[in-house]
Amino acid sequence: MAGNSYILRFKEDASDDEVSKTKKELTDSGAEITHEYSLIKAVSVNLPETEVGTFEAHEHVAGIEKDQEVKALDK
Template sequence: MTSSVYIVRFKDDATPADVSKIKEDLLNSGAEITHEYTLIKAVAVKLPDAEISTLEAHPSVAQIEKDQEVKAY
């Protein structure tokens, strides 16, 4: 099973309890939270690609995108 790192951004109206529950569920499923962002309500998480659709369906998740290197020219 292939795993990747994804940025999971939470909706603005997601409560701290909502975010904590999602993070707890991710950790319990074997995912690894690699970074917690402070300027935006989001985390970077390494998880199997097959689990993305379940996470996307969560009502407190606004967006999920694959983490990738960004270069400035």
């Protein structure tokens, strides 16, 4: 599912229980959670494109963006 990797950020006020339920909804929809971040409420997920809109509108999700490589600029 390369190319369908996203960072999904949970709302700051989402409880641990709400985050857990949303993660279960993700896996039930065919997504694979590949990394859980500890400093921010977010997961890296391989998500079917057909499900992106569903989770963008989810009540406990702050946003979804394509996961991409980030490089520092050399001077």
